Amino acid sequence: MTVESTAARTPRSAGSGSKRAAKTVSAKKDSAPGRGTPRGKSTARGKGGAAGSGEPELVQLLTPEGVRVENAAYDSYVADLTPDDLRALYRDMVITRRFDAEAVTLQRQGELGLWPSLLGQEAAQVGSGRATRESDHVFPTYREHGVAWCKGVDPTLLLGMFRGVNNGGWDPNTNGFQLYTIVIGSQTLHATGYAMGVAYDGADSAVVAYLGDGATSQGDVAEAFTFSAVYNAPVVFFCQNNQWAISEPTEKQSRVPLYQRAQGYGFPGVRVDGNDVLACLAVTKWALERARAGEGPALIEAFTYRMGAHTTSDDPTRYRRDEEREAWEAKDPIKRLRAFLESEGHADEGFFAELEAESETLGKRVRDVVRTMPDPDAMSIFENVYADGHALVDEERAEFAAYEASFADEPVNAATGGEAK
Numbered sequence: 001m002t003v004e005s006t007a008a009r010t011p012r013s014a015g016s017g018s019k020r021a022a023k024t025v026s027a028k029k030d031s032a033p034g035r036g037t038p039r040g041k042s043t044a045r046g047k048g049g050a051a052g053s054g055e056p057e058l059v060q061l062l063t064p065e066g067v068r069v070e071n072a073a074y075d076s077y078v079a080d081l082t083p084d085d086l087r088a089l090y091r092d093m094v095i096t097r098r099f100d101a102e103a104v105t106l107q108r109q110g111e112l113g114l115w116p117s118l119l120g121q122e123a124a125q126v127g128s129g130r131a132t133r134e135s136d137h138v139f140p141t142y143r144e145h146g147v148a149w150c151k152g153v154d155p156t157l158l159l160g161m162f163r164g165v166n167n168g169g170w171d172p173n174t175n176g177f178q179l180y181t182i183v184i185g186s187q188t189l190h191a192t193g194y195a196m197g198v199a200y201d202g203a204d205s206a207v208v209a210y211l212g213d214g215a216t217s218q219g220d221v222a223e224a225f226t227f228s229a230v231y232n233a234p235v236v237f238f239c240q241n242n243q244w245a246i247s248e249p250t251e252k253q254s255r256v257p258l259y260q261r262a263q264g265y266g267f268p269g270v271r272v273d274g275n276d277v278l279a280c281l282a283v284t285k286w287a288l289e290r291a292r293a294g295e296g297p298a299l300i301e302a303f304t305y306r307m308g309a310h311t312t313s314d315d316p317t318r319y320r321r322d323e324e325r326e327a328w329e330a331k332d333p334i335k336r337l338r339a340f341l342e343s344e345g346h347a348d349e350g351f352f353a354e355l356e357a358e359s360e361t362l363g364k365r366v367r368d369v370v371r372t373m374p375d376p377d378a379m380s381i382f383e384n385v386y387a388d389g390h391a392l393v394d395e396e397r398a399e400f401a402a403y404e405a406s407f408a409d410e411p412v413n414a415a416t417g418g419e420a421k
Contacts, residue, residue, distance in 0.1 A: 056257040058303060059283055060273040064331040066339025068278075077282035083346040089130065089277050090337050090347070091355055093122040096146040097334065098359035099155045102366045103145075103162070107312045111370050112162045116143045120275070120307030123333030124240050126150060127280025128208065128302070131288055134176065135205040137198075139191035142180040143240075144210050151177040155362070156369040165376045167384070185211060185218030188237060192224045195235035199294075206234040206291040208284075214245025216261065217253050225265040225297075234291035236284065237299045240274060242306035247319040259301035267297045274304025275333040305331070378404060 061071055061078065100118050107115040118125060121143070129150030132138065138147055148158055152175045160169035161180060168179035181187040191209030198205055215221050216239060228235050241258055243250055254261070262269030272283045280302055287298040305328040309316050341347040382397040 056259070056271050058271050058273050059279050060276050061278040061282060062273075062276045062336055062340055064275070064336055066336050066343060068340060071279075071282075074279070074282040074286065077285040078278050081278075083344075086337070086341060086346055087351060089126060089281070090334070090341060091358075092126040092130070092146065092149060093277065093334050093337065094355055095359055095362060096122050096126065096149050098363055099149070099366060100145055102363040103159060104308070104312060106159075106367065106370055107162070112159065112312075113164055114162055114311055114313060116311045117306075117308040118143050118145050120305050120328065120333070121240055121242060121302075122146055123277035123337075124238075124274040124280050124302035124304050127277040127282075128238050128284040128300070131281050131284035132176075132208060133205065133288075135203070136288065137172075137176045137178070137191075137194060137205070137207050139178045139187040139194070139207065139209045140180055141184075141187060141210050141212060141215070142182055143212070144180075147210065148177055151175045153177050156366055159366070159370050160373060163370060163373055165373050185215040185220040185224075187211070188215070188221050188224035189227075191235050191237075192228045192231075192233050195228065195233035195291075195297075196231050198234055199232070204292055206236060206288045208236045208238055208288070210238050210240065212245065213239060213241040213243070213250050213253065213258060214248065215239075216258055217245070225262070225267075225299075228297040229265045229267050232294065232296040234294070235297045236287040236291055237297065238284065239299065239301045240304055241301050242274075242304050244306055244310070244316070244320065246310045246314060247316075257301065259299055262299035267299065269299040269301065271301045271303055274302030275328075275331045275336065277333060277337055 059071065059074060060069060061074065062068055097119065103112065103115045104117055106112050125144055125146030126149075129138075129144075129147040132151070138144070138151060140147060145155070145158055149155060153170050157169035158180075160166040170177070170179070172178045178187070178190070181190075188209045188211055191207050195207040198207060209224070211221060221237075225237070227233070228237075239258055241250060245253060250258070257271060259269035259271040270283055270287070272279045274280060283300055287300055290296075290298065305325075306316075307325060307328065338347075338352075379397065379401065382393055382400075385393050
């Protein structure tokens with residue numbers, strides 16, 4: 001599907017007269033706000049690094065034990081969260097995980113052809129998704145089920161493509177959530193072009209492009225980074241580094257932490273604890289605000305872990321150790337927020353029980369919807385190839401229709417249900 005903005009198509013130089021209060025790339029060479037020094041047990045560093053150790057800095061607001069730590073640079077972005085807001089974030093993650101688990105089961109039962117699970121990445125998706133405004137536009141990969149939920153897409157609509165009954169079951173213009181992209185990395189180019197159009201329009205909105213760690217090895221992503229920087233596009237690249245590009249570990253793809261790649265393109269990069277929903281929410285809010293203000297792109301690396309298989313056709317036990325997965329289970333994003341809610345007295349057993357019942361109701365609805373999805377019209381594959389029709393497509397449609405009709409002319413053996421001999 002071609003994504004278009006109402007914007008003019010003439011390229012904009014950094015100093016042109018856009019309606020947006022655009023700044024030149026060199027006018028404000030912004031870096032990410034300082035991470036601050038969190039209090040308490042957390043060092044807010046990646047992979048155990050301490051201050052001054054040279055290890056990648058990690059923005060963290062909630063430790064794996066559910067302890068809130070302070071961060072002078074990002075606390076203000078979550079300071080207005082109420083207990084209701086915190087419970088809502090928890091609900092988002094639980095509902096998303098339940099839906100995802102049901103989809104995995106449906107695939108194992110033969111109801112879906114394939115399913116890419118998000119297990120373990122709920123905080124990264126819900127935190128970043130809830131940071132967007134209704135006017136912001138999202139370009140996902142094929143795993144952003146939690147972001148789809150946050151943007152108001154009915155979960156059952158995500159399943160049609162994986163059942164093979166449509167090419168994506170929702171209208172991107174309704175929710176600002178583009179169709180899933182299977183080709184690795186190409187959505188970053190689409191997002192950059194759309195963001196350039198947003199800038200031309202002078203709209204008070206921004207664009208989020210989701211990608212995985214494996215996509216950062218693609219040329220499309222490098223081109224998107226280049227164009228977004230040169231044209232100061234209001235786009236946030238949200239990279240969920242779940243450690244594995246199918247069976248290829250991140251260390252075999254990059255010599256530096258992924259967020260540091262942004263430096264070479266001239267825009268800021270931040271690594272955030274991808275299992276901390278508060279940190280993901282705060283950092284994404286920061287990046288979107290600066291994008292809307294005309295300060296250009298940013299790269300967020302959400303450092304998380306893919307707890308399940310790459311897709312249901314994958315067997316992760318062939319290339320990674322159980323000990324690695326067990327270590328990340330201790331950092332589970334849902335358990336982390338639950339511990340915080342309980343310790344602060346923001347949720348009781350009644351809330352958790354009610355949410356459990358709600359999630360089970362959703363699971364049943366998903367099962368019922370998938371199993372009753374109608375088969376598509378065989379001719380519908382020709383409908384959306386070109387907006388205004390095409391002679392070659394018309395010819396192919398006619399040939400396929402004749403081929404389909406040829407089966408109806410074959411005599412049927414009433415006794416066997418097969419072709420008569």
